[in-house]
Amino acid sequence: MTSTAQATAATDMVQLLTPDGELLSEGEYSPYLAEVDAERLRGFYRDMALTRRFDQEATALQRQGQLALWVPLRGQEAAQIGSGRATEARDYIFPTYREHGVALTRDVDFPQMLRIFRGISNGGWDPRENNFHMYTMVLAAQMPHATGYAMGIQRDQAGWDTERLAAEGTAVVAYFGDGSSSEGETHESMVFAASNQAPVVFFCQNNQWAISVPFEVQSRVPLAQRAAGYGFPGIRVDGNDILAVYAVTRWALEHARRGGGPVLIEAQTYRMSAHTTADDPTKYRTPVDEEPWVLKDPLIRLEKYLRAQGLVDDAFFAQLAVDGDEMAARVRREALAFPAPTLAQSFENVYAEAHPLIREELEFHRRYEAGFADADAMTADQQQGESR
Numbered sequence: 001m002t003s004t005a006q007a008t009a010a011t012d013m014v015q016l017l018t019p020d021g022e023l024l025s026e027g028e029y030s031p032y033l034a035e036v037d038a039e040r041l042r043g044f045y046r047d048m049a050l051t052r053r054f055d056q057e058a059t060a061l062q063r064q065g066q067l068a069l070w071v072p073l074r075g076q077e078a079a080q081i082g083s084g085r086a087t088e089a090r091d092y093i094f095p096t097y098r099e100h101g102v103a104l105t106r107d108v109d110f111p112q113m114l115r116i117f118r119g120i121s122n123g124g125w126d127p128r129e130n131n132f133h134m135y136t137m138v139l140a141a142q143m144p145h146a147t148g149y150a151m152g153i154q155r156d157q158a159g160w161d162t163e164r165l166a167a168e169g170t171a172v173v174a175y176f177g178d179g180s181s182s183e184g185e186t187h188e189s190m191v192f193a194a195s196n197q198a199p200v201v202f203f204c205q206n207n208q209w210a211i212s213v214p215f216e217v218q219s220r221v222p223l224a225q226r227a228a229g230y231g232f233p234g235i236r237v238d239g240n241d242i243l244a245v246y247a248v249t250r251w252a253l254e255h256a257r258r259g260g261g262p263v264l265i266e267a268q269t270y271r272m273s274a275h276t277t278a279d280d281p282t283k284y285r286t287p288v289d290e291e292p293w294v295l296k297d298p299l300i301r302l303e304k305y306l307r308a309q310g311l312v313d314d315a316f317f318a319q320l321a322v323d324g325d326e327m328a329a330r331v332r333r334e335a336l337a338f339p340a341p342t343l344a345q346s347f348e349n350v351y352a353e354a355h356p357l358i359r360e361e362l363e364f365h366r367r368y369e370a371g372f373a374d375a376d377a378m379t380a381d382q383q384q385g386e387s388r
């Protein structure tokens with residue numbers, strides 16, 4: 001597989017499932033589809049549908065004032081579920097802030113993901129439990145982290161032969177967007193990853209927009225083509241085709257694990273919703289821009305294929321809708337029940353160990369709070385007086 005797959009020209013786009021739901025079986029990455037039986041195919045659809053339902057619920061929670069912000073992913077479900085399901089539990093993932101679908105594939109519980117957006121935690125989940133790092137709001141900051149982590153893995157696995165690497169080796173996936181591809185840190189990470197042959201897959205979701213800036217402004221060439229300049233394979237894949245994304249990512253991870261070095265994957269997709277709930281896309285794009293991508297919806301595409309193959313019936317979708325509503329109700333219930341942190345807790349996770357300056361600031365904060373004790377007592381007296 002390795003040599004032929006590597007030959008894929010960065011400007012070709014790998015597609016295994018057409019927007020009409022027709023399977024193109026004779027591609028160089030098709031052999032990976034042998035791993036995807038009917039049960040897994042239904043699972044892929046279920047993952048995408050639940051992710052979309054979660055996204056819808058979180059958007060509603062933000063609109064109802066229960067989250068400070070939400071980052072919708074509608075349209076990008078195939079890119080995220082396909083790549084996430086291609087990873088092994090031992091692999092390590094560095095997401096941006098939009099990878100809710102990848103999080104599902106790593107078993108991060110959906111309600112936990114809302115803690116940061118509710119402003120009650122600096123993270124929300126323990127990255128060590130699922131090898132799924134915390135969300136990174138600073139564009140491309142996760143890229144050097146991912147390359148550095150991959151270089152660390154190389155040191156841990158020093159002396160392993162190719163066979164052992166292929167069977168037990170670990171790879172890293174760094175998610176990033178088309179806008180983040182313009183950041184210096186992305187370039188530096190790729191240079192270091194190439195120099196070290198580090199086992200890292202750079203997975204770009206080219207959703208065509210960096211807030212209001214269209215992709216054409218970020219690059220004159222397909223992003224996958226840039227990989228040639230660094231000296232590693234670059235693959236352009238239809239990011240709304242879950243089968244192609246799965247197969248290409250499986251190939252890239254195997255390539256990285258067995259010592260072949262980094263791979264850049266550019267998944268062509270589209271952000272169907274706003275950049276965040278603070279954004280209004282009607283200011284910079286029209287329904288005419290969006291229309292072609294509505295027709296390429298990743299869920300509809302897989303549904304067409306599943307139905308044509310007789311792998312699902314109406315009952316499957318009806319049950320999934322019920323499961324989605326139940327999940328959304330649990331997400332809402334648990335998110336609203338999270339205890340609010342005290343201000344003093346903000347001082348807890350600044351350094352791994354106690355730090356004199358932080359302790360001093362905490363003491364100042366306590367004295368400051370104590371300064372309101374009289375005022376609080378007065379207010380309570382007044383309230384009692386009014387009620388008498």
Ligand SMILES: Cc1ncc(C[n+]2csc(CCOP(=O)(O)OP(=O)(O)O)c2C)c(N)n1
Nearest residue numbers: 098137138139177178179180207209210211
């Ligand atoms: C270093 C840095 N610069 C600017 C921003 C503001 N910002 C947040 S998201 C964004 C656009 C990112 O676009 P892209 O990388 O394509 O990812 P997408 O949001 O489309 O998933 C910008 C400029 C930031 N968060 N960090």
